[in-house]
Amino acid sequence: MRPSIRSFPSIALSITFATALLLTACGHGQADPDPPRPALVVHPGPLDLAAEAFAGDLRAREESPLAFQIGGHLVRRLVDMGARVKKGQVLAELDAGDVGLQVEAARAQLATAQADLQLAQSERDRYRMLADKQLVSRSQFDSRDNTWKAAAARVRQANAQLDVARNQAGYASLRAPADGVIAQRQAEAGQIVAAGQAIYTFAADGDREVQISIPEQRIAAFKVGQAVQVELWTQQGRLIPGRIRELAPAADPQARTFAARIALPAGAAVDLGQSARVYALDSAGKGMSVPLAAVFATDGAPALWVLRPDAHTTASDGASIGTLHLLPVQLGPYGEERVPVLSGIAPSDWVLAAGVHLVREGQRIEPVDGDNRPIALDSSTRGTSASTRH
Numbered sequence: 492m493r494p495s496i497r498s499f500p501s502i503a504l505s506i507t508f509a510t511a512l513l514l515t516a517c518g519h520g521q522a523d524p525d526p527p528r529p530a531l532v533v534h535p536g537p538l539d540l541a542a543e544a545f546a547g548d549l550r551a552r553e554e555s556p557l558a559f560q561i562g563g564h565l566v567r568r569l570v571d572m573g574a575r576v577k578k579g580q581v582l583a584e585l586d587a588g589d590v591g592l593q594v595e596a597a598r599a600q601l602a603t604a605q606a607d608l609q610l611a612q613s614e615r616d617r618y619r620m621l622a623d624k625q626l627v628s629r630s631q632f633d634s635r636d637n638t639w640k641a642a643a644a645r646v647r648q649a650n651a652q653l654d655v656a657r658n659q660a661g662y663a664s665l666r667a668p669a670d671g672v673i674a675q676r677q678a679e680a681g682q683i684v685a686a687g688q689a690i691y692t693f694a695a696d697g698d699r700e701v702q703i704s705i706p707e708q709r710i711a712a713f714k715v716g717q718a719v720q721v722e723l724w725t726q727q728g729r730l731i732p733g734r735i736r737e738l739a740p741a742a743d744p745q746a747r748t749f750a751a752r753i754a755l756p757a758g759a760a761v762d763l764g765q766s767a768r769v770y771a772l773d774s775a776g777k778g779m780s781v782p783l784a785a786v787f788a789t790d791g792a793p794a795l796w797v798l799r800p801d802a803h804t805t806a807s808d809g810a811s812i813g814t815l816h817l818l819p820v821q822l823g824p825y826g827e828e829r830v831p832v833l834s835g836i837a838p839s840d841w842v843l844a845a846g847v848h849l850v851r852e853g854q855r856i857e858p859v860d861g862d863n864r865p866i867a868l869d870s871s872t873r874g875t876s877a878s879t880r881h
Contacts, residue, residue, distance in 0.1 A: 527812050530856040532798050532841040532866065534730045535779035535832055537720055537770035547703035547753070549765040551694030554674065559585060560662040562685045565678055570691075572676045576667040583678075583690055585663040590656070597656040601649035604642065611635070611642035671695040674763055694763055699755050700736065703769050704748035712771065713738060719753055720838065724766040727861065730838060731759055733769070779838055780829040786822070787847040793822045796843035796850060797836060798858055800868035811868040815843060815854045841868065 537544075563585035570582050615635045622632040675692035678684055701721055705713060715738055720730040737752040753769055755761065787794050798813040820835030836842065841858060843850065850856070858866040 525854075527855045527857045529859045529863070530843060530850070531845040531861065532813075532858040533782070533785070533844045533860075535781050535836060535838055535840065535842060536730065536829070537780065545703040545705065545769045545771075547701040547767050547769055549761050549763055549767060550700050550702050550752075551671070551674070551696075551763060552698040552700050552752075552754070553669075553671075553695035555668075555693055555695075556677075556689035557582065557665060557668070557691045557693045558687050558689050559583075559665055559684060560686055561585070561590070561659055562688075563589070563663065563683070565680055565682045565684050565690070568676075568678070568680045568690075570673055572673055574673045576671060576673060578667055578669045580667045581664050582667055582673075583665040585684075587660060587663040590660040590663055594653070594656040594660050597649070597653040601646070601653050604645040604649040608639070608642040608646050611639040615639040665690060667693065669695045672763060698757060699759060699761050699763070701733065701753040701755065701767050701769055703751050703753065704743070704746060705738075705751050707742060707747055707749070710738075710742075710749045713751065717771070720770045721753060721755065722768045722770065723761065724768070729860070729866075730770070731755060731761075732838060779832045779836070781832055781842055782844050783825065783828060783830055785842050785844045785847060786830060787817065789817060789819075792819055794819050795832075795836060796847055798841040798843065798856070798868070801855065811858060811866060812855055813841070813858055813868055815850055815852065815856060817852055841866070 565583060566586050567584040568582075569584070570576060570580075576582065615632075615638070618627055618632045618635040621627040622629060672694045673691050674694040676690075677692070678688070678690045684690065713735060715735055717735045719733050719735060721733045722730050733753045733755050735751055736754040739750040742749050781795065785795055787796060794817050796815045797818050798815055801812045801814055818835055821833040823831030823833055843856075858868060860866055
């Protein structure tokens with residue numbers, strides 16, 4: 492039997508009432524805020540990554556070869572490449588047999604010279620008494636006096652030779668000139684080495700730098716003190732600010748490139764030997780760019796979502812937590828994959844690079860890199876104002 496038309500309002504009313512009860516049952520408390528979710532963030536990159544990228548490697552600012560001051564047979568090598576050493580620590584030793592014999596010979600020569608001096612002193616004193624009694628001539632006394640002076644000079648000479656021999660014996664041990672790291676090893680135990688031949692390359696503790704080679708046609712665009720950005724191969728997408736500290740005055744005769752040293756900030760978390768890219772900026776420190784996917788439009792004007800770290804706030808797994816803020820920016824001509832940023836953000840800012848239309852102002856997220864690894868935010872950058880940005 493088909494239901495009558497009058498029954499439909501009753502059915503609709505029943506459904507509406509049941510829905511209201513369900514919503515009432517589910518709405519006794521306020522909904523919990525959304526937990527922070529992972530989101531891809533990047534630092535602004537250089538304007539032209541392909542044309543202005545220079546490959547280099549991490550070096551110590553104070554780096555020098557270590558060598559023995561004498562030649563000989565290398566009998567012991569006490570440290571290996573990568574070892575951390577302290578000032579004065581013995582790194583390698585030569586066979587000290589020959590230099591030990593030289594010390595003994597110098598000590599014997601000193602003993603002989605001291606005996607000759609003692610005899611000459613006695614003869615001189617005796618002839619002085621005889622000359623005072625006019626039993627010998629004055630010239631005979633002068634001869635004994637000169638003999639005594641010559642003997643005293645030979646003692647001083649023998650003392651100096653003994654000091655030299657002792658120094659030579661000390662040179663049989665190669666010691667660290669300061670605290671640092673052994674960057675390279677160039678000799679092995681059992682090898683016959685010459686004086687001045689490099690045994691180790693030593694990197695002193697302190698500032699770290701990136702060494703790059705600049706082609707001839709590009710050297711005119713660089714100068715000492717110019718700002719650059721450094722990207723480690725192991726931390727792609729994270730840029731470290733740097734400055735050109737040194738430019739070679741002449742090109743390498745084989746490669747026809749100019750060597751340059753890029754100074755990194757003190758305390759930068761880098762390791763010796765790491766590979767890196769160096770990106771050049773213009774003289775004003777500009778030249779930033781972001782992926783096209785990072786650009787968001789608000790009221791027809793371009794903007795970027797910038798992440799600010801939450802002080803003393805981390806996720807359950809220890810990852811950093813940040814809050815998104817929409818900042819207006821001035822953009823340049825759009826490229827195929829990136830767009831220049833002329834003003835509005837700083838090179839150290841973290842910019843949301845994906846899902847910009849799915850977030851809101853003040854939303855909290857867990858920042859990750861392109862490999863989905865958590866990023867540690869620096870709370871010292873929190874609250875940077877637009878007036879201090881490029």
